[in-house]
Amino acid sequence: HHLQSSTVQYAARPDLPKLAYRKVKGKSPGVVFLPGFASNMGGKKAEALEEFCQSLGHSYLRFDYTGCGSSEGEMVDGTVGTWKRDVLYVLDELVEGPQILVGSSMGGWLMCLAAIARPERTAAMVGISTAADHFVTVFNTLPIEVRKEIEEKGQWVVPTKHNEEGSITFTTEFLKEAEQHCVLQSPIPVTCPVRLIHGMKDQDVPWHISMQLAERVLSNDVDVILRKHGQHRMAEKEDIKLIVYTIDDLIDKLTTLV
Structure with missing residues (x-):
């Protein structure tokens, strides 16, 4: 059976550009996808995760940062702070309950900032080619x-x-x-499960950033998964399978604790 694909919605924020997002309702924990720099919610990973979450019956949200994709605002005016504020808005206003944050590249950096700011909202973190700092x-x-x-x-x-x-x-x-x-200078007050997936052939963001991040977070439940032939994009069929498997495993873990 074909699952109903999400539709683009717009969140009107007082005094701030509208944020475009797509949301699928479902069980907790939800999954929130944070795209990379100058990327948008229409990428392969973002699409694949929606399909996966729907098939599991878990809620899923993907969105475009200010100045990116279908959201309002200008990319040139964007800063890390602007986009962090976008993520916090999503967590505060557009989702309910604990979330598994999935951050791709720069989205992985923003994921860390969001987890520090909203620990009660962050059930787990999955970084893909994480570009912290x-x-x-x-x-x-x-x-x-x-x-x-x-x-x-x-x-x-x-x-x-x-x-x-x-x-x-x-x-x-x-x-x-x-x-x-910047988050890598000192211990990162994050205690939830953390999974960091990185390709060793990443030409953009060296995989040792994921190692540094693993050392810095206070959580003990941290796995780094290195793919010898993985590239920065991590959008090959096998890469997406690994991401999906990782999230599936976390959902399993988080729901059996309850």
């Missing part, structure tokens, strides 16, 4: 003269294979703001 870390490892040049220009152009332009431009304001949200 990533833009900031990469910037800080550049040679000093390159950094000086970027600061004078006010922008940093980073090559990428993930968009038509072939590059992403970060302003120095964006980077300064992102620094306020």
